[in-house]
Structures are given as structure tokens and as C-alpha cells.
Ligand SMILES: CC/C=C\C/C=C\C/C=C\C/C=C\C/C=C\C/C=C\CCCCC(=O)SCCNC(=O)CCNC(=O)[C@H](O)C(C)(C)COP(=O)(O)OP(=O)(O)OC[C@H]1O[C@@H](n2cnc3c(N)ncnc32)[C@H](O)[C@@H]1OP(=O)(O)O
């Protein structure tokens with residue numbers, strides 16, 4: 001029975017019944033007790049700061065208020081980060097996630113893309129000139145690449161930057177309606193500068209797309225400059241806090257020094273100097289793709305916290321007539337929907353940790369002049385970005401559905417998480433397009449394999465003998481699970497390659513053969529990412545040092561991730577009789593066993609993510625489980641309840657009840 005104060009008794013029982021120490025698992029997730037302490041310190045700084053609590057809740061704000069309040073919060077965050085000397089990206093990330101949870105920043109693009117692009121693509125002189133101005137917010141900028149007509153195919157961008165050697169300037173133009181920049185975050189009303197991606201023309205030749213620094217607003221009045229038309233694109237599915245914008249450029253002249261020239265250059269006389277690799281200009285997209293993996297994992301983890309705590313508190317339906325109503329977490333169908341998502345949130349967290357390390361290592365190599373790992377970094381970041389944002393967005397929505405009616409209310413906190421995470425499937429490269437980039441890399445690797453060339457370690461599974469059958473026994477060993485995923489991926493890669501080969505043999509061109517095989521190529525890329533994430537999860541639980549009880553519980557969760565993925569995608573695993581029907585039955589049985597095994601630890605697993613209530617902002621996911629009082633308080637706080645009788649009653653309902661409809665004819 002739930003009490004109205006203190007911790008809900010069901011939730012308290014859950015915590016008593018877990019088999020491991022939650023603190024130990026938090027230490028493992030966040031890489032040690034010191035880091036957990038630091039994260040808590042940063043969360044506390046934000047959640048205990050009265051500044052962030054003075055605003056009305058996000059769900060009760062109008063679009064204009066969402067923008068304005070979020071802007072104030074992020075400017076304050078910026079100031080505090082400086083005062084507190086928070087320079088590490090991880091520190092800023094933790095402070096911000098607690099200060100303005102899932103409220104997309106009106107100066108976010110400035111921080112996440114504008115400054116990093118100057119840092120990575122600018123010359124020393126450009127960095128010296130712009131970075132201090134950007135750090136002090138005198139320059140506020142965004143990354144303006146996407147146009148109304150083109151987002152994916154960036155070589156097809158239409159904005160032009162034509163070099164005029166007489167004045168040593170570039171002239172920027174949006175020659176058509178489809179060429180106007182459309183979507184860049186913070187562009188509409190906030191920024192005074194943009195990094196504009198445009199087709200470079202010099203000495204009468206098109207040299208492809210390059211980045212240019214363009215001032216769009218006056219630094220004193222903030223009015224658009226001559227030749228600039230700029231504004232907000234209007235309300236969207238979410239991102240109300242963000243002024244995604246449009247921009248038209250008409251004969252805007254900028255000095256030659258405003259082209260980002262660390263790698264490619266235009267000399268004074270108009271001579272073009274090529275970069276060492278044309279794709280080096282895509283580096284800022286790679287950074288954000290890498291960051292999206294952790295961002296998506298965090299969204300799913302928070303949704304699981306909310307949905308699993310609520311499922312432990314919520315009771316519905318007497319199991320036997322007249323008996324006690326069951327906690328909904330005890331229904332096997334609820335477990336089947338939620339526990340694999342819990343496992344997925346851990347898998348994605350570990351993938352995000354890997355991605356962060358790999359990004360830092362590889363970009364350091366690139367900056368040192370060694371570009372060898374660029375294709376791998378591109379393939380892994382594109383694949384993990386797409387895989388994680390797909391899995392996590394869909395997972396957040398399932399968590400919402402698992403909360404029944406209350407999941408549909410903003411009181412649950414789940415819609416806010418969903419609308420924040422789901423555009424990750426589209427921005428920074430639409431997911432299907434990203435998977436096809438992965439497939440392109442896989443086909444290259446397959447070609448190498450055919451030629452007997454060496455493969456990078458993470459691709460060596462492709463040389464597996466596809467006639468081999470699964471080693472799966474009743475024990476359901478982790479290595480047999482990994483082998484299954486790698487077998488499926490290797491076969492799908494081979495099948496996609498065979499499909500292209502067959503089309504070529506039938507007389508199609510390579511491009512036609514590619515286009516005729518993109519579904520199979522996408523299957524192969526998804527299977528590859530699934531294998532990659534599963535192997536990473538397995539290696540993390542097997543090879544890392546951690547408390548033995550935590551390791552045992554985490555091993556069950558990892559097994560659930562792997563077994564569930566096989567059972568849900570069975571067709572791909574049995575197509576070549578890799579598993580026989582007996583092994584399929586073993587896996588199905590194991591899946592049910594794992595649900596039962598994880599059940600006592602479900603709440604402990606979500607507690608270990610260590611998100612304070614102020615971050616979750618959810619009546620259903622509260623640590624104390626007092627969900628009903630919270631829902632009641634939330635309903636009472638609705639602005640709709642400020643008056644007992646609304647003006648609309650007198651204006652519309654009352655007259656209608658009296659048969660009077662004249663007010664409509666006035667319209
Ligand atoms: C790790 C984290 C570290 C630190 C964290 C610190 C800070 C971040 C903190 C917080 C962030 C937190 C969370 C982030 C969450 C939210 C982010 C907020 C807002 C989001 C803003 C969104 C902004 C945008 O959307 S910007 C616009 C993005 N646009 C796109 O992504 C366009 C997609 N299209 C493309 O990328 C390309 O057009 C294409 C890849 C599809 C095709 O390119 P192109 O036409 O040029 O290709 P081809 O000529 O056919 O050539 C293909 C060959 O090129 C190779 N290639 C392609 N890209 C790359 C690359 N990037 N690197 C290397 N190589 C590349 C490809 O492999 C082909 O090679 P091949 O040898 O010929 O096969």
C-alpha cells in the first residue's frame with residue numbers, strides 16, 4: 001500500500017530486494033567514484049540554484065516564452081561556467097543537463113558547432129580574431145549549411161561564394177528560393193554571424209563547398225545587414241526553445257580572410273589550394289554525430305528511470321478475484337517492453353563512452369597530419385549516431401506507452417524527452433542516409449576481404465566461415481551471442497554485395513546496382529551496428545574491473561540485450577539455418593528467464609543512473625514514488641485552473657446553452 005509521505009512502500013521494497021549496491025554501479029557507469037562525485041556536485045550546483053527555479057514550468061510556456069526563458073537560462077549557464085571555470089566539455093554537459101533539461105539552447109549551435117568549427121577549420125590568425133569575440137558572445141554564430149532544397153546532398157547546395165580578386169572579397173548569393181538556408185539552429189533571431197557553407201567559385205571554376213564567416217546582423221542594433229533576409233521558420237514538432245531560421249543572401253560581400261582557410265585556401269590572386277582530403281570540411285558534423293550517441297543514451301536512460309519507477313508504484317488489476325492488484329512491473333508483457341530498453345540504455349551509454357574516446361583519439365591523429373583513420377571515424381560515428389538515435393527515440397516512445405494514460409501528460413516528463421531526442425534521427429545526417437554511408441564503407445571492406453587485404457580489427461569478423469553453425473547451448477554463452485550477431489552481419493554484407501554484383505552482371509551500371517540494392521545495404525549496415533554495439537557491451541562487462549555483484553547483474557542485462565535482439569530479429573538469424581529450431585527455443589526460454597532474473601534489480605538499475613528529480617521533471621519518475629500527490633499538484637498548478645469559471649464560458653458556452661449563436665456570424 002502506498003503511503004502519502006516518505007518513500008512509496010513498493011518502491012522501498014524494490015530497493016531492499018536488489019542484489020547489488022547501486023552506488024557501485026553508478027561508479028562503474030560514470031567511470032569512478034570521483035567522477036560520480038563531480039557529476040553530483042555539478043547537478044547540485046544547477047538544481048539548487050534559485051535562478052533556474054524562478055520560471056514557470058516549460059509545458060505551461062508559450063513558444064515565445066519557451067525561447068525567452070531558455071535563452072535566459074543558457075546565458076546564465078554560460079556566465080556560471082565561466083565563473084566556476086568549467087572548461088571540460090563533460091563538466092559543461094552535466095551542469096547544463098541539470099540546469100535546463102531537454103530544453104534545446106538558443107545559443108546551442110554557437111557552442112556545439114560554431115566555436116568548434118572555427119577551432120578546427122580556422123587558421124591561427126582566424127582563431128585569434130574570432131574566438132575571443134565568440135567566447136564573450138559579442139559574436140553569436142551558427143552553422144548554416146542546410147538549405148530549403150538540400151540537406152542531405154551537400155554537394156548540391158546552391159549558395160554561391162564568388163571570389164572577386166579586384167576587391168579581394170567573396171560575394172555571397174542565394175540565387176534561388178531553394179538555396180535559402182533553412183533550419184540552422186539559433187539562426188532566426190539570436191545570431192549575428194553564420195558559418196555559411198557555399199559553393200566556392202574562383203577564376204571561373206567551381207571548387208566545391210566551403211565554409212565562410214558571414215556577419216548577418218549589426219553588432220549594436222541587431223538589425224539584419226544590407227543584403228540579408230533572416231527570420232524564424234515557425235513552430236515545429238518540438239524545439240520550441242530554438243529559433244531555427246531561414247537566411248537569404250543577396251550580393252553580400254565579405255573579405256577574403258573570412259573563408260575558413262586552415263585546409264583549403266584561396267590566394268589573393270584567386271588561386272585555389274586544395275585541402276589534403278576534401279571531406280575534412282565535414283569534421284564538425286562528425287563531432288556532433290559522435291556526441292549524439294551519448295545524448296540519445298541519456299534520453300532513453302531517463303525515460304527508463306521514469307517508466308520503471310512508475311511501473312513499480314502503479315498497481316492495476318487484481319490478479320486473482322478479490323486479491324491485491326499487481327504492480328504493473330510484474331506483468332511479463334510490461335517487463336518484455338521495458339527491460340530490453342533498460343538494457344539498450346546501458347548498451348548505448350557504453351557505445352557513447354567508446355565513441356567519445358574514439359573521436360578524441362582520431363581527431364588528435366588527424367590534427368597531427370595523419371588522416372588514415374578518417375574513413376573509420378566517419379563510418380563508426382555515422383553508424384552509431386543513426387543506430388542510437390533510432391533505438392533510443394523508439395524506446396522513449398515505448399516507455400511513454402508503458403505509463404498508460406499518465407504517460408500522455410506532460411506531467412510524466414516523457415513527451416519533453418521524446419521531442420528532444422527524435423530530431424536526432426534527422427539532423428546531422430538523416431539516419432537512412434547515414435546507414436548508407438556505413439554500407440559504402442562495408443562494401444569497401446568486403447572488396448578488401450575478397451582481395452586478401454588486411455582489415456581493421458573491428459571488421460575482421462567479415463572473414464568468418466558462413467557455413468559454420470551457432471555454438472549456442474542451454475548456457476547461452478556471451479561469446480556465442482556475439483558470434484551470432486557477427487555471423488548475421490557478415491552474411492548480410494555478403495548478400496548485399498552479391499545483389500550488386502548480380503545487377504552489374506545483368507547489365508546495370510554500378511550506380512544503378514547500388515540504387516537497386518539500398519534496402520539490403522541498409523539491412524547490412526544496421527546488422528553491423530547491432531553487432532558492434534553488442535560486442536562492445538559484452539566486452540565492457542567481461543573485461544572491465546567492477547564489483548562482482550554488479551558484474552553478475554550487468555551480465556544478465558547484457559545477455560538480455562543480446563538475446564532480445566536475436567528473438568526480435570529472428571528472420572535474419574535463421575535465414576541460413578545458423579540457429580536450428582532447438583536453439584531458437586533455447587533463446588526464447590532464456591529471454592523469459594532473463595526477464596525474471598532482472599525483475600528484482602530493475603529499480604536498482606535505473607537508480608544507478610543517478611538522475612535527480614529536478615532533472616527528470618516527472619511526476620511519475622520521482623525517487624520517492626509519490627506519483628499520485630504529484631499528479632494532483634501538477635493538475636492544480638495548470639494555468640487553466642487559475643479561475644474557477646473561464647471567460648470562455650460566458651462568451652461561448654452560456655450563449656450556446658441559450659441557443660444564441662450570433663457571435664459566430666460576426667466573424
Ligand atoms: C564525442 C563527443 C565529444 C565531445 C562532446 C563535446 C561537445 C558536444 C556537446 C554537446 C552536444 C550534445 C549533444 C548533441 C545533441 C544535439 C545537437 C544539437 C543540435 C543539432 C544541430 C544539428 C546541426 C545539423 O544538422 S548541421 C547539418 C548536418 N547535415 C548533414 O549531416 C548532411 C548529411 N550529408 C552528408 O554528410 C553528405 O552529403 C554525405 C556524407 C551523405 C555525402 O557526402 P558527399 O556528397 O560529399 O559524398 P561523396 O562525394 O559521395 O563522397 C562520399 C565519400 O566521402 C566520404 N565521407 C563522407 N563524409 C565523410 C566524413 N565526414 N569524413 C570522412 N569521409 C567522409 C565517404 O565515406 C565516401 O568515401 P569513399 O572513399 O568515396 O567511399
Ligand SMILES: Cc1cc2nc3c(=O)[nH]c(=O)nc-3n(C[C@H](O)[C@H](O)[C@H](O)COP(=O)(O)OP(=O)(O)OC[C@H]3O[C@@H](n4cnc5c(N)ncnc54)[C@H](O)[C@@H]3O)c2cc1C
Nearest residue numbers: 143144145146150151152183184185423426427428429432
Ligand atoms: C531540429 C533540427 C535542427 C537542425 N539544425 C540544423 C543546423 O543547425 N544547421 C544545419 O545546417 N541544418 C540543420 N538541420 C537540418 C538537417 O541537418 C537536415 O534536415 C538533415 O540533414 C536531413 O536533410 P533533409 O532535410 O534535406 O532531408 P532529405 O534528404 O530531404 O530527406 C527526406 C527523405 O529522403 C531520403 N533520402 C534523401 N537522400 C537520400 C539518399 N541519397 N538515399 C536514400 N534516401 C535518401 C531520406 O532518407 C529521407 O527519408 C536541422 C534539422 C532539424 C530537424
